[in-house]
Amino acid sequence: MKKQADDLAAPTSLQRGLRILAVLGSAPVGGMRLSDIAEACTASEATTHRLLKSLIAERFVDQTTERRYRLSLDFFSLAACAANPDNLRDICRPHLIHLSATLNDTVFLLVRSGFHAVCVDRAEGPFPIRSFTGDIGGRIPLGIGQGSLVILAFLPEEEREEVIRFNIPRLLDMGAMDEVVLRTEIARAVAQGYSGVETGIIPGMTGVAVPIFDTNGRVVAALSVGTLKERLGPDRRPTVIELLRREAAIIGARVSPFDPALRRPAQYLGGVVAPLAAASRVTPGDVS
Amino acid sequence: MKKQADDLAAPTSLQRGLRILAVLGSAPVGGMRLSDIAEACTASEATTHRLLKSLIAERFVDQTTERRYRLSLDFFSLAACAANPDNLRDICRPHLIHLSATLNDTVFLLVRSGFHAVCVDRAEGPFPIRSFTGDIGGRIPLGIGQGSLVILAFLPEEEREEVIRFNIPRLLDMGAMDEVVLRTEIARAVAQGYSGVETGIIPGMTGVAVPIFDTNGRVVAALSVGTLKERLGPDRRPTVIELLRREAAIIGARVSPFDPALRRPAQYLGGVVAPLAAASRVTPGDVS
DNA sequence: GAGCAAATTCCATTGAGTGGAATTCTTTGC
DNA sequence: GCAAAGAATTCCACTCAATGGAATTTGCTC
Numbered sequence: 001m002k003k004q005a006d007d008l009a010a011p012t013s014l015q016r017g018l019r020i021l022a023v024l025g026s027a028p029v030g031g032m033r034l035s036d037i038a039e040a041c042t043a044s045e046a047t048t049h050r051l052l053k054s055l056i057a058e059r060f061v062d063q064t065t066e067r068r069y070r071l072s073l074d075f076f077s078l079a080a081c082a083a084n085p086d087n088l089r090d091i092c093r094p095h096l097i098h099l100s101a102t103l104n105d106t107v108f109l110l111v112r113s114g115f116h117a118v119c120v121d122r123a124e125g126p127f128p129i130r131s132f133t134g135d136i137g138g139r140i141p142l143g144i145g146q147g148s149l150v151i152l153a154f155l156p157e158e159e160r161e162e163v164i165r166f167n168i169p170r171l172l173d174m175g176a177m178d179e180v181v182l183r184t185e186i187a188r189a190v191a192q193g194y195s196g197v198e199t200g201i202i203p204g205m206t207g208v209a210v211p212i213f214d215t216n217g218r219v220v221a222a223l224s225v226g227t228l229k230e231r232l233g234p235d236r237r238p239t240v241i242e243l244l245r246r247e248a249a250i251i252g253a254r255v256s257p258f259d260p261a262l263r264r265p266a267q268y269l270g271g272v273v274a275p276l277a278a279a280s281r282v283t284p285g286d287v288s
Numbered sequence: 289m290k291k292q293a294d295d296l297a298a299p300t301s302l303q304r305g306l307r308i309l310a311v312l313g314s315a316p317v318g319g320m321r322l323s324d325i326a327e328a329c330t331a332s333e334a335t336t337h338r339l340l341k342s343l344i345a346e347r348f349v350d351q352t353t354e355r356r357y358r359l360s361l362d363f364f365s366l367a368a369c370a371a372n373p374d375n376l377r378d379i380c381r382p383h384l385i386h387l388s389a390t391l392n393d394t395v396f397l398l399v400r401s402g403f404h405a406v407c408v409d410r411a412e413g414p415f416p417i418r419s420f421t422g423d424i425g426g427r428i429p430l431g432i433g434q435g436s437l438v439i440l441a442f443l444p445e446e447e448r449e450e451v452i453r454f455n456i457p458r459l460l461d462m463g464a465m466d467e468v469v470l471r472t473e474i475a476r477a478v479a480q481g482y483s484g485v486e487t488g489i490i491p492g493m494t495g496v497a498v499p500i501f502d503t504n505g506r507v508v509a510a511l512s513v514g515t516l517k518e519r520l521g522p523d524r525r526p527t528v529i530e531l532l533r534r535e536a537a538i539i540g541a542r543v544s545p546f547d548p549a550l551r552r553p554a555q556y557l558g559g560v561v562a563p564l565a566a567a568s569r570v571t572p573g574d575v576s
Numbered sequence: 577g578a579g580c581a582a583a584t585t586c587c588a589t590t591g592a593g594t595g596g597a598a599t600t601c602t603t604t605g606c
Numbered sequence: 607g608c609a610a611a612g613a614a615t616t617c618c619a620c621t622c623a624a625t626g627g628a629a630t631t632t633g634c635t636c
Contacts, residue, residue, distance in 0.1 A: 011592080012301070012342045012592075012593085013300070013301050013302050013592080013593085013623090013624065013625090014301050014302050014304075014305035014339055014342045014343070015342050015345065015346055016302075017302035017305065017306070018305070018342070018343070018346040018348055019346070021366065022346070022366060024369075025366045025367075025369040025370070026369065027369075029372070029374065029375050033582080033583090034582075034583060034584090035581095035582065035583080043625095043626095044625075044626050044627085045582090045583075045584090045626090046584085046585085046586095046625075046626055046627080046628095047624075047625060047626070049583070049584065049585090050624080050625090051302055054300045054302045054303050054306070055302070055306070057303065058303055058306040058307070058310070059402075060306055067582075067583065067632090067633080070370070070373070071367065071369060071370030072370060072401070073370065073371075073373060073399060073401035073406045073408070074401055074402070074404075074406075074427075075367050075370050076367045076368070076370040076371045076406065076408075076425060077401070077404075077406050077425050077426070077427045078309065078310060078313045078367070079313075079359065079363050079364045079366070079367030079368070079370075079425070080364070080367070080423070080424060080425020080426070081312075081313040081314065081315075081359060081425070082313075082358070082359030082360060082361060082363050082364040082367075083361070083364045083425070084317070085358070085361060086317065087317050089423075093416060093423075094416050096412075097412050097414065097415065097416055100412070100414075101413075101414035101415075111361060113360070113361035113362055113365070114347075114362070116362075116365075118361045118362075118364065118365050120361070120364075123412050124384075124385050124388070124411050124412065125389075126385065126388075126389035127385065127389075128381060128382050128385055135368070135377075135381075136368060136424060137364060137365050137367070137368020137369070137371070138365070138368070139362070139365045299623080300623075300624085301592085301593060301594090301623080301624090321613080321614090322613075322614060322615090323612095323613065323614080331594095331595095332594075332595050332596085333595090333613085333614075333615090334594075334595055334596080334597095334615085334616085334617095335593075335594060335595070337614070337615065337616090338593080338594090338615095355601095355602085355613075355614070
């Protein structure tokens with residue numbers, strides 16, 4: 001198909017550069033070598049090298065000694081600005097902290113992004129927790145894990161079916177669940193208003209999650225608690241769910257997908273993190 | 289100067305695209321309009337529009353309704369892979385959690401990146417804390433705030449002087465401190481082995497930070513506690529510092545700037561987050 | 577220290593990137 | 607509800623920046 005060919009070949013040099021970033025995203029700790037990057041991008045080494053120079057010039061990529069390349073911390077820092085869609089993260093932070101302090105468990109904020117859920121924030125309890133989404137920034141197909149599943153469950157039917165169709169192969173690949181189990185769990189989540197799947201994929205762990213609806217009534221996110229199985233027994237469970245629900249309701253009331261008030265000409269340079277380009281333009285020598 | 293002109297003009301289209309990302313990084317919550325982006329990048333609207341299309345195709349940028357553009361969550365998710373230089377974040381997480389649970393306060397992990405310190409992780413105490421670096425991903429010039437200052441203080445002299453020369457204008461701009469205060473604080477931090485600056489910039493708040501040295505004896509990061517002033521009085525302070533020191537020592541012993549063992553051919557696709565490009569290549573329709 | 581492999585630079589060719597202009601879509605004011 | 611203004615998007619011919627093969631340099635290995 002031509003369409004697919006279009007996708008695979010990156011016609012623009014910008015896209016080639018962005019794919020280098022994507023490839024570097026899954027690089028091992030030490031970074032990647034030029035030849036490996038070039039191969040992964042199916043581009044010549046000369047081209048890859050030149051693109052990398054641009055990426056380095058804009059501070060998106062670091063070159064370590066050892067002739068290896070990796071994503072830079074500045075890049076991380078820039079992208080952190082993207083973690084706050086519709087102000088969700090800022091709105092939720094105090095609630096996450098409050099919940100985590102109350103429950104003494106780890107609480108996650110998951111936000112939908114296309115066919116995935118992304119962990120946008122978390123407030124840790126007193127011990128490390130293994131979760132599907134992994135850490136902040138972690139992505140997981142919609143349907144795997146409580147938070148992710150509860151978002152899927154409350155999507156409008158048409159969208160939900162589209163996501164299921166798209167994600168089923170992934171779920172199977174990951175050995176998470178088949179379509180029957182998924183649909184059962186979705187039905188249960190809808191009926192209960194929360195999700196408490198026990199996939200058993202992470203042994204000894206469990207969790208519950210509730211959806212967050214924006215002021216239009218659309219699911220945009222989920223609040224999720226992950227903990228040890230013994231900490232979600234019949235005694236604690238109902239209370240935990242009730243507390244999550246309460247916070248989710250408060251949060252949802254403050255989330256509108258687009259606030260017309262924001263149309264005023266904004267101060268683009270007022271953010272915490274200055275644009276990378278601006279920073280890179282100034283070199284130490286320039287200081288008089 | 290020609291050199292500066294080179295910096296300002298973005299000759300390659302990749303760099304133009306990256307600058308769009310940088311500009312979008314400081315966009316307000318609602319996103320930015322095409323014309324504003326074009327102006328901020330000093331590029332024509334036609335070019336900006338075409339570049340944005342590529343950025344969207346690679347899922348680095350979202351176009352909201354309302355004809356606005358913003359950084360995507362996938363972009364955030366990709367960049368999260370960059371937050372773990374030399375495995376620092378993974379190594380530190382359990383220690384952060386342990387400290388935060390022990391002290392009942394918020395603990396930050398700051399890593400040096402050029403002339404800045406970047407907050408790479410944090411474990412929250414039971415109430416929200418205002419800090420210089422802001423949240424995860426926040427950047428601050430080296431010298432402002434305890435963690436940032438303690439990194440600066442323990443840099444090798446030559447590097448330290450370079451950073452000071454570069455950052456002084458910033459510190460003055462931010463009203464943080466002048467050179468005399470900075471050098472006094474640095475000397476004190478070196479003498480004490482920790483930093484406990486009281487800039488008074490964030491009223492009622494204070495903190496202490498200790499450096500983390502890698503196995504080569506170079507400062508690479510700092511552990512920092514931020515809390516209310518009354519929680520760091522003469523009674524608690526020495527204990528807090530001692531606890532931080534102990535964890536920092538354990539961490540440092542595990543951090544080597546480059547581990548030759550990692551040279552083995554790595555499995556680049558084994559990460560939590562698949563490369564964006566790969567994800568974007570698959571469309572719902574492709575599922576058979 | 578020689579030999580090898582990887583990274584970096586060079587350069588002539590070519591087609592992708594560019595911005596002005598035309599078109600389409602939105603919003604606003606009356 | 608209509609018209610005019612303002613954005614966003616598309617088009618297109620020209621041009622210069624991107625390309626990849628080849629040459630050079632660097633760094634690693636034995």
